[in-house]
Amino acid sequence: MTTTTSGIPSRPRAAGASRGVPFGRLLRVETRKLFDTRGNLVLSAVLVVLSLALVVGRSVATGEARFFTLAGTAAIALGVLLPVLGVLTMTGEWSHRTALTTFTLEPRRARVPAAKCVAAVAAAVAVSLVALLVAALATAVRGGAADWTVDPLGLLGWIATMILVTGEGLALGLLLRNAPAAIVICLVSPMVWSFVAQLGTTGETLAAWLDLNATTNALMTADMTAVDAVRLATSALAWIVLPLAAGFVRVLRTDVR
Amino acid sequence: MIEFHRVSKTYRGVRALDDVSFTVPPGTLTGFLGPNGAGKSTALRILAGLARPTSGSATVLGRPYAKLARPGYEVGTLLDAGALHPGRTGREVLTLGALLLGLPRVRVGEVLELVGLSGKEAGQTVGRYSLGMRQRLGIGHALLGRPRALVLDEPANGLDPQGIRWMRELLRGLADSGCAVLLSSHLLHEVEQVADHIVMIGRGRVLAQGSLDELGRGRSLEQTFLDLTADTDRSPA
Numbered sequence: 001m002t003t004t005t006s007g008i009p010s011r012p013r014a015a016g017a018s019r020g021v022p023f024g025r026l027l028r029v030e031t032r033k034l035f036d037t038r039g040n041l042v043l044s045a046v047l048v049v050l051s052l053a054l055v056v057g058r059s060v061a062t063g064e065a066r067f068f069t070l071a072g073t074a075a076i077a078l079g080v081l082l083p084v085l086g087v088l089t090m091t092g093e094w095s096h097r098t099a100l101t102t103f104t105l106e107p108r109r110a111r112v113p114a115a116k117c118v119a120a121v122a123a124a125v126a127v128s129l130v131a132l133l134v135a136a137l138a139t140a141v142r143g144g145a146a147d148w149t150v151d152p153l154g155l156l157g158w159i160a161t162m163i164l165v166t167g168e169g170l171a172l173g174l175l176l177r178n179a180p181a182a183i184v185i186c187l188v189s190p191m192v193w194s195f196v197a198q199l200g201t202t203g204e205t206l207a208a209w210l211d212l213n214a215t216t217n218a219l220m221t222a223d224m225t226a227v228d229a230v231r232l233a234t235s236a237l238a239w240i241v242l243p244l245a246a247g248f249v250r251v252l253r254t255d256v257r
Numbered sequence: 258m259i260e261f262h263r264v265s266k267t268y269r270g271v272r273a274l275d276d277v278s279f280t281v282p283p284g285t286l287t288g289f290l291g292p293n294g295a296g297k298s299t300a301l302r303i304l305a306g307l308a309r310p311t312s313g314s315a316t317v318l319g320r321p322y323a324k325l326a327r328p329g330y331e332v333g334t335l336l337d338a339g340a341l342h343p344g345r346t347g348r349e350v351l352t353l354g355a356l357l358l359g360l361p362r363v364r365v366g367e368v369l370e371l372v373g374l375s376g377k378e379a380g381q382t383v384g385r386y387s388l389g390m391r392q393r394l395g396i397g398h399a400l401l402g403r404p405r406a407l408v409l410d411e412p413a414n415g416l417d418p419q420g421i422r423w424m425r426e427l428l429r430g431l432a433d434s435g436c437a438v439l440l441s442s443h444l445l446h447e448v449e450q451v452a453d454h455i456v457m458i459g460r461g462r463v464l465a466q467g468s469l470d471e472l473g474r475g476r477s478l479e480q481t482f483l484d485l486t487a488d489t490d491r492s493p494a
Contacts, residue, residue: 019326021357029356036353037344038382097340100307101398104334105357107306107323255308 021106026115034089034123043085044123050077051131055138065142067135068150071158072220074131078162079213082124083186086169089120090247091179099256109251113174117167117244124166128159154222161216167240168212174247189213189239209234258283259304259332259406259437264313266299266461273299275461276313281439281454283405286432288448289441291458292486297441298336300458301410304439305334317406329358332406333399338391338414343384347374347394350383354401364401372397373423388415396424406437413447425451449478459486 034040051074058064058073090113093099103109132155139146165186172182193211196203207214208231215235218228259281266274274296281287291297302308304315306322314321317332325331341350351365369379372393383391392412399407407428413421429451432438442448448455449469455478456466464485465472472481 021359025357025359029353032353032356036349037342039344092342096342097337098342100336100340101334101354103307104305104322104336105329105354107325107328255302257302257307 020108021111023111023115026106026111027118030089030112030115030119031122033092034085034119040088043081043088044127047078047081047085047127048130050081051127052134055131055134059138059141063142063145065139065145066147066149067139068154068158070135070138071132071150071155074135075158075161075220078124078127078131079165080187082127082162082166083169083172084183085123086120086166086171087173087179087182087186089116090170090173091177091182094177095179097257103256109256110248113248113251117170120166120170121163124162125159128162132158151222154220157216157219157222157224161219164212164216164219164236164240167236167244171240171243171247175243175250210238211235212239258318259287259408259439260316260319261300261304262314262316264300264303264310264315266296266303266308267311268299273461274303274310277458277461277463278313279456279463279466281406281437283437284432284435285453286428286438286440286451287454287456288452289439289456289458290443290445290448290482291441292443295458295486296461297458298410299461301334301336301408301439301441304408305332305336307336327358327402329354329404330402331404332408333402333404334407335392335395335399335409335412337410338388338395338412341383341386341391341394344382346380346382347386347390348379350394351379351398351401354398358402360401368397368401371400371427389417389420392416392424393420396427405435406439407431408439410441411443412440413442413444421447445479445482457482457485459488 035044054073054077055070059070064070093102093112102112106112139148169182169186172185173179176182190211190213193207193214197207197211209215212235215228215232218224219232224232261277261279264274264277265272277296277300279287289297289300299308300315303310304317304322306328317325322328322332345353348365348369351368352362355362355365369376374390374393374397378390383394386394392415396409396412399409413424416424425447428438428440432453440448440452452469454466454468455472457464457472465481469478472478
């Protein structure tokens with residue numbers, strides 16, 4: 001997919017010339033859609049305020065002075081809400097049937113969910129950075145007691161985990177086009193996996209390979225073995241890559257109603 | 258120029274459209290008439306590239322919709338005035354369209370004025386709009402890129418008498434300035450007052466087409482319509 005900069009009204013149409021809506025423009029519109037309704041604004045505000053409240057709460061209540069532990073506290077809120085952001089980003093187009101107008105202005109339909117993915121991931125990274133900043137501030141106020149021990153890879157892994165959980169929401173949202181169903185799957189799956197993990201060795205193995213929450217733990221702690229990496233890849237394939245691919249095929253193949 | 262060439266569409270074994278062919282030349286306004294469920298919306302969605310025909314082809318300005326270089330500038334569409342996010346303001350809906358088309362923001366204000374939505378109304382969320390206001394917003398959205406063809410599905414639904422007169426004058430003006438306008442409706446009198454040509458469909462087939470004079474010759478368009486669609490009538494004989 002090439003990003004083009006043409007599309008100026010006066011530009012003459014030539015065979016083979018770049019045409020249609022440039023991807024950058026789609027990205028701008030999809031980013032705007034993340035914040036242009038009250039519902040979306042509330043979700044974004046809750047994301048930021050809740051992670052802030054958790055970090056500050058823990059810092060005040062327990063005197064926690066380790067930066068990366070406070071970051072982990074913020075991840076509790078983000079891990080739940082970023083998938084929801086991902087789901088709603090995708091399903092909004094279908095729950096209100098605005099796909100009808102979006103796809104008439106951009107008939108190359110796959111570019112629309114692609115732009116939504118980029119916009120939501122960028123938002124997830126931005127929120128993650130804000131959460132890390134809050135954790136850093138909460139650590140800094142401890143002065144001499146502050147513990148800044150952090151593996152740079154662990155920090156990257158922390159952000160990567162936030163991207164992956166957002167990706168899970170995007171993938172399930174695009175595949176199912178049904179916000180309640182996709183959100184329930186995202187929120188309930190950790191519970192289901194911890195149950196499955198208790199069902200003997202088979203269950204334990206299944207959970208170790210397919211539970212995205214478990215497989216991303218190694219990523220967060222920057223303590224990753226080759227087996228961990230393969231397990232992470234397997235679970236990401238199952239919960240992100242495959243549903244996303246199926247969702248794109250569905251967008252391309254089925255009629256828009 | 259809008260053309261349907263032998264378009265058929267089968268949905269799960271049901272034939273929604275059967276060999277539909279007609280043309281809307283530039284500078285004319287064609288009324289697309291048919292009872293509910295006749296296949297009007299299906300035909301318009303195929304034209305807009307949202308649904309694939311089982312056979313045949315529909316083109317705008319000589320190309321299938323998906324092959325248009327800049328569809329928003331070539332054909333304006335209003336396929337369902339209800340398909341709006343209730344949490345967005347009217348102005349935001351138009352701003353998103355203008356951004357996608359790469360139009361300057363002033364175009365949003367121009368369009369709001371054109372469709373008669375006040376600044377205050379434009380600032381309200383669409384969830385608070387009446388159906389008539391949604392139709393005006395949808396028509397405005399279709400006109401953002403000053404397209405050369407216009408496709409509207411039941412745009413008169415929910416408009417008050419002033420609104421209907423406004424729309425009639427707007428569409429007549431657009432057609433007179435060279436736009437190819439295709440307007441679906443089941444409101445016969447509305448279409449009769451504004452259209453040059455009529456295409457009547459029932460059960461997915463074109464039942465009649467021609468100029469208003471040809472179809473209404475010697476009797477009212479309504480009678481022609483009722484005669485032609487008699488087999489789709491739901492009332493007892």
